[in-house]
Amino acid sequence: MVLSCENELPEILRQVDIVNFREAMTERHEDYEIAFVEGSISRKEEAHKLRKIRKKARVVVALGACSSTGGLNCLKNRFPMRYLQEEVYGRGAHKKKAFDTDTVRPIDAFIHVDYYIHGCPIPKKEFLSVLTALLMGSVPKITNHPVCVDCKLAGNICVFEKGKTCLGPVTRAGCDAICVTYGGVCWGCRGLVDDPNIGAHTETLKRYGLTADSVMDSFNLYDRCAIKRKR
Ligand code: SF4
Numbered sequence: 001m002v003l004s005c006e007n008e009l010p011e012i013l014r015q016v017d018i019v020n021f022r023e024a025m026t027e028r029h030e031d032y033e034i035a036f037v038e039g040s041i042s043r044k045e046e047a048h049k050l051r052k053i054r055k056k057a058r059v060v061v062a063l064g065a066c067s068s069t070g071g072l073n074c075l076k077n078r079f080p081m082r083y084l085q086e087e088v089y090g091r092g093a094h095k096k097k098a099f100d101t102d103t104v105r106p107i108d109a110f111i112h113v114d115y116y117i118h119g120c121p122i123p124k125k126e127f128l129s130v131l132t133a134l135l136m137g138s139v140p141k142i143t144n145h146p147v148c149v150d151c152k153l154a155g156n157i158c159v160f161e162k163g164k165t166c167l168g169p170v171t172r173a174g175c176d177a178i179c180v181t182y183g184g185v186c187w188g189c190r191g192l193v194d195d196p197n198i199g200a201h202t203e204t205l206k207r208y209g210l211t212a213d214s215v216m217d218s219f220n221l222y223d224r225c226a227i228k229r230k231r
């Protein structure tokens with residue numbers, strides 16, 4: 001998504017020096033002030049690298065769902081690690097260091113994170129707005145109202161009216177409710193709002209003959225790790 005900012009990249013490059021960008025350049029330096037960190041952590045070695053980044057960077061921004069809440073990778077945590085290693089890499093894989101893997105966690109289970117850019121994928125406009133704020137020395141504004149607000153502004157018919165369920169009432173907006181607008185439902189890729197109105201969500205579910213337990217499984221797709229964080 002960052003690389004798709006073709007129109008904005010020339011201006012960005014006038015304002016910052018990109019010194020380390022694993023996906024886009026081979027040259028690497030370690031003298032940086034702002035670090036955007038993508039991906040969840042599932043190996044000791046990754047946690048070690050992450051701590052080194054935290055020591056060097058003045059500001060650390062979690063970039064995307066995996067980094068912010070653990071994301072889809074957390075589905076892995078539902079199974080025993082040995083079973084997963086052998087399923088993917090073959091019998092005996094759990095004994096080999098090359099296939100080392102562990103419980104998946106978001107990066108703030110290991111380090112302090114200053115700001116979050118949520119979503120899978122992240123909205124380009126949110127990345128640009130956070131970057132602009134950081135360059136101007138101001139505090140980035142991270143959306144903190146539920147997807148339902150954006151969904152209503154977009155003029156969508158609520159999917160509960162169509163017999164489906166949706167995590168929009170408790171999920172952080174900022175994506176313009178894009179999934180509902182294009183015929184889907186919200187699966188919560190941007191994580192929960194800071195103070196989710198669980199009571200109102202439960203009431204909505206009740207109105208449509210549903211219970212909280214009946215939709216809890218939906219949270220497993222993106223928010224499983226966020227529910228249980230350890231530092
Ligand atoms: S529950 Fe889902 S479909 Fe209904 S208004 Fe909220 S985001 Fe839109």
Ligand code: SF4
Nearest residue numbers: 175179186187188189
């Ligand atoms: S509607 Fe929900 S699942 Fe879709 S992008 Fe927005 S937060 Fe993510």
